[in-house]
Amino acid sequence: GGISDYKIVVINSLEALNLAASNALLKILEEPNKNSFFLLEANNPQAIAETILSRAALCYLPKLTINDTQAQLAELAYSQDKIALASQLLPAEPELAALFLEQSGQAFWQALTELLKEKKISQIMAFFEQNKLAENLSLFKLCYQLLNQIILAFFSQKANFPNLSIIEQAADRALIIDYYQQKQKLFSDTLNLHLDKKIFFTNLILDWPLAHE
Numbered sequence: 001g002g003i004s005d006y007k008i009v010v011i012n013s014l015e016a017l018n019l020a021a022s023n024a025l026l027k028i029l030e031e032p033n034k035n036s037f038f039l040l041e042a043n044n045p046q047a048i049a050e051t052i053l054s055r056a057a058l059c060y061l062p063k064l065t066i067n068d069t070q071a072q073l074a075e076l077a078y079s080q081d082k083i084a085l086a087s088q089l090l091p092a093e094p095e096l097a098a099l100f101l102e103q104s105g106q107a108f109w110q111a112l113t114e115l116l117k118e119k120k121i122s123q124i125m126a127f128f129e130q131n132k133l134a135e136n137l138s139l140f141k142l143c144y145q146l147l148n149q150i151i152l153a154f155f156s157q158k159a160n161f162p163n164l165s166i167i168e169q170a171a172d173r174a175l176i177i178d179y180y181q182q183k184q185k186l187f188s189d190t191l192n193l194h195l196d197k198k199i200f201f202t203n204l205i206l207d208w209p210l211a212h213e
Helices: 019-030 066-074 080-089 094-102 105-118 121-130 137-155 170-192 197-206
Strands: 007-011 036-040
Touching: 066 080, 066 094, 080 094, 080 105, 080 137, 094 105, 094 137, 105 121, 105 137, 121 197, 137 170, 137 197, 170 197
Parallel strands: 007 036
Antiparallel strands: none
16 A cells, blocks of 8 residues: 555643644644644643644543553463552553563662662663663653652652651642652653653652652
8 A cells, every 4th residue: 555645643741832832733733734633642631722622622531540450461471469569550551560570670669769769870870871761762661650659659658768768847748749740741741852861860860859867
């Protein structure tokens, strides 16, 4: 078969577009090229301009559950213990959960925990380069999600960080929530706008607001 006359444009994390990009997209949607289709993905449609939403057919997809992830991992013939661990850490990410098991994910968990503890740039750079995170997008996503889980585990006092403590004050709790939200947006920008993954990964670890005992 020949090349199709139809063009399909996929834009992920639509809510992460800045004002200039949103206005440019709106202009295209107002007068789209013939045989062009736009697939726009967003996790927070409330953050998207009404002028863009009004020109789109909305389709709401339910989020994957931990049961969905467990079912997919079971098809790969992993043991129940491994399935339980991976699905608990990555409940709505079956592909990353499978990658976690393929890559001896517990070792990754320990290595990332140490990076958060030590905050040494040389160690962060070595981990990034050894695992080729700049080229391996799936592994980069996995490390980001695991770092989130480690941070959340620490915040809920479920992880063992013997040399670190956090001041339990409202201002500090708000700081952590703000940190998490900012990093989530920057993560989306890094993927969608092809920003430097090494800089993002390094700052994600170094900026984590921990206080040494």
